[in-house]
Amino acid sequence: MSTAADGQAQATAPASGAASPPLARHRLGPRFWIPIGWTTMVVVLAATANLLPLHSPIETDFTVISNWPDATHWFGTDQLGRDIFSRSVFGARISLIVGLLAPAFGLGVGIFLGMAAGYFRGRTESIIVAAMDAIMAFPGILIALAVTAYVGANIAILIFLLGFLTIPAFMRVARANTLVFGQREFVLAARAMGATHRRVLALEILPNVAIPMLIYALLMVSRIIVTEGVLSFLGLSVPPPQPTWGNMIADGQADLATLPYIPFIPSALMFLTVLSINLIGERLRARTDFRGGAL
Amino acid sequence: MTHYFLRKLLRLILILLLVTAVTFLLSNLLPGDVVLALLGNEATPAAIAQVRTELGLDQPLVLRYLHWLIGFIHGELGRSYITQVPILESIIDRLPVTIELVLLSQGFALLLAVPAGVLCAYKVGSRLDQLISTAALFFLAAPVFITAIMLMFLFALELRWLPSTGYVPFMTGPLSNLAHLALPALAIGLSEWPPLFSVLRADMIKTLQQDYIALARAKGLGPAFILLRHALRPSSFTLVTISGLQIAAAIVGALVVETIFGLPGVGRMLTGAVYNRDMMLIQGCVALISVGYVLINFGVDLIYALLDPRIRDEYGR
Numbered sequence: 165m166s167t168a169a170d171g172q173a174q175a176t177a178p179a180s181g182a183a184s185p186p187l188a189r190h191r192l193g194p195r196f197w198i199p200i201g202w203t204t205m206v207v208v209l210a211a212t213a214n215l216l217p218l219h220s221p222i223e224t225d226f227t228v229i230s231n232w233p234d235a236t237h238w239f240g241t242d243q244l245g246r247d248i249f250s251r252s253v254f255g256a257r258i259s260l261i262v263g264l265l266a267p268a269f270g271l272g273v274g275i276f277l278g279m280a281a282g283y284f285r286g287r288t289e290s291i292i293v294a295a296m297d298a299i300m301a302f303p304g305i306l307i308a309l310a311v312t313a314y315v316g317a318n319i320a321i322l323i324f325l326l327g328f329l330t331i332p333a334f335m336r337v338a339r340a341n342t343l344v345f346g347q348r349e350f351v352l353a354a355r356a357m358g359a360t361h362r363r364v365l366a367l368e369i370l371p372n373v374a375i376p377m378l379i380y381a382l383l384m385v386s387r388i389i390v391t392e393g394v395l396s397f398l399g400l401s402v403p404p405p406q407p408t409w410g411n412m413i414a415d416g417q418a419d420l421a422t423l424p425y426i427p428f429i430p431s432a433l434m435f436l437t438v439l440s441i442n443l444i445g446e447r448l449r450a451r452t453d454f455r456g457g458a459l
Numbered sequence: 460m461t462h463y464f465l466r467k468l469l470r471l472i473l474i475l476l477l478v479t480a481v482t483f484l485l486s487n488l489l490p491g492d493v494v495l496a497l498l499g500n501e502a503t504p505a506a507i508a509q510v511r512t513e514l515g516l517d518q519p520l521v522l523r524y525l526h527w528l529i530g531f532i533h534g535e536l537g538r539s540y541i542t543q544v545p546i547l548e549s550i551i552d553r554l555p556v557t558i559e560l561v562l563l564s565q566g567f568a569l570l571l572a573v574p575a576g577v578l579c580a581y582k583v584g585s586r587l588d589q590l591i592s593t594a595a596l597f598f599l600a601a602p603v604f605i606t607a608i609m610l611m612f613l614f615a616l617e618l619r620w621l622p623s624t625g626y627v628p629f630m631t632g633p634l635s636n637l638a639h640l641a642l643p644a645l646a647i648g649l650s651e652w653p654p655l656f657s658v659l660r661a662d663m664i665k666t667l668q669q670d671y672i673a674l675a676r677a678k679g680l681g682p683a684f685i686l687l688r689h690a691l692r693p694s695s696f697t698l699v700t701i702s703g704l705q706i707a708a709a710i711v712g713a714l715v716v717e718t719i720f721g722l723p724g725v726g727r728m729l730t731g732a733v734y735n736r737d738m739m740l741i742q743g744c745v746a747l748i749s750v751g752y753v754l755i756n757f758g759v760d761l762i763y764a765l766l767d768p769r770i771r772d773e774y775g776r
Contacts (some may be wrong), residue, residue, distance in 0.1 A: 303707050399733070420612055
């Protein structure tokens with residue numbers, strides 16, 4: 165108990181010495197809360213898309229072809245008369261599902277491998293690191309492209325594939341953090357009290373490694389959203405008429421000169437979402453780095 | 460150094476075998492039968508069997524891989540199912556476009572990242588630093604296809620300064636060639652400079668705190684001289700390291716941007732092959748680009764080791 169309090173005291177000490185007032189360190193500020201607000205809104209809309217009174221994202225209505233945004237169609241309609249607002253909300257689903265689950269998969273496998281490598285060292289570490297290096301040597305997007313081209317894409321394949329490609333990065337972060345915490349006294353104490361390796365890993369190391377991993381995962385979420393965007397822009401994500409931000413942009417590109425709102429709206433949504441997640445991740449990372457520095 | 464080089468070379472060969480094996484296996488293990496794609500769904504079983512024998516599909520997988528690999532090394536990538544043109548020939552035809560695009564885009568990226576990184580490190584925390592760092596954050600969040608479409612809309616369709624699509628070979632009209640490549644290259648460059656900028660800025664800030672920089676200042680050397688002659692080189696190691704990542708980004712960039720701007724490069728050929736389900740062409744392109752990617756990364760690693768002896772000492776033992 166007392167060690168935790170000491171850690172806290174140490175962590176706050178440098179803040180008071182810094183130029184900015186100590187409270188400012190604890191406030192996350194609008195650069196954190198505005199992105200949180202935006203991301204929350206996108207997540208809630210995407211999650212409740214089925215329950216909302218939206219136009220159908222797939223049904224075509226030839227009476228309202230290529231209508232600029234107005235009161236009935238907030239974001240206008242596309243070249244087939246489909247409601248862009250509704251397509252944007254349903255498109256957000258794909259981006260978010262892939263963007264959250266792929267890093268979750270990579271995180272799960274990566275944290276396991278990274279902790280094993282960083283804790284057991286020796287041959288286990290060499291083998292894991294070599295295998296991860298081999299994966300990293302691949303131009304991931306090309307392999308993803310080839311697989312989706314051969315198999316045809318569905319959400320499960322995308323999640324597995326893009327998640328698989330994130331494993332090495334997660335492994336590295338987990339290993340680096342395990343190396344640091346594995347040397348600490350509380351791990352030695354646990355071992356001395358006769359704790360098994362499994363117990364030490366799960367109860368002593370995992371809680372410490374988990375926080376930096378989750379923040380890293382957040383940055384990975386935005387990267388995967390972009391990658392899924394590229395694939396679906398190229399027509400290699402979930403097949404049409406299912407909307408994704410990427411395929412909406414690709415469809416809109418043909419009429420860029422006359423109907424720019426069609427590609428611009430999903431572009432803006434994707435941009436704002438990726439920017440928001442990056443800002444949240446950056447801010448959280450800055451805060452934990454600061455604490456980590458005092459350890 | 461020799462020991463380091465041999466280890467690296469061994470690793471390179473293993474990785475190349477792995478990469479080619481994966482590309483080969485992808486087209487052979489996954490569903491989407493090549494023969495059906497070739498003959499259509501109404502092919503008779505006899506015709507299917509005949510084509511399978513012709514293509515050697517009735518042999519064991521390992522033999523087929525070795526056979527394919529030997530062909531690959533000799534540059535025999537087979538022919539496109541659709542156009543019947545040898546794949547290597549098509550790739551060589553289109554490679555100059557892609558290489559020019561990638562080089563130009565890397566030029567743009569460095570032209571943006573290096574001055575910005577040096578300047579921001581020199582004036583850390585200033586208005587300018589905040590402005591440029593925020594700009595980098597924005598561009599980092601803009602995927603290359605979004606940047607490309609915005610550039611096309613603004614400079615080609617609205618302002619009409621540059622052509623929106625098409626391509627002119629450099630030999631036919633150098634100026635027109637550059638005009639057609641300017642926007643595509645800028646699109647890739649704009650989406651690639653933020654990571655370059657932020658690593659250079661961070662390393663440069665660290666370098667500028669070193670004693671020898673203080674000494675240079677004390678000697679009365681000007682800031683420009685110190686920044687460029689004393690600080691830039693030791694600050695650019697990380698920049699070189701992440702160029703591997705940059706190559707991957709450039710490949711994605713070329714794929715997307717060539718498709719958007721209608722440039723006849725390898726990227727557009729590959730996306731076209733995907734639309735047409737031209738499996739042989741996909742396999743050839745992916746294998747060749749992957750091998751190129753691995754080789755370039757190998758080259759970067761070697762250059763890095765030559766630049767910084769600590770690296771080869773660390774891994775050489």
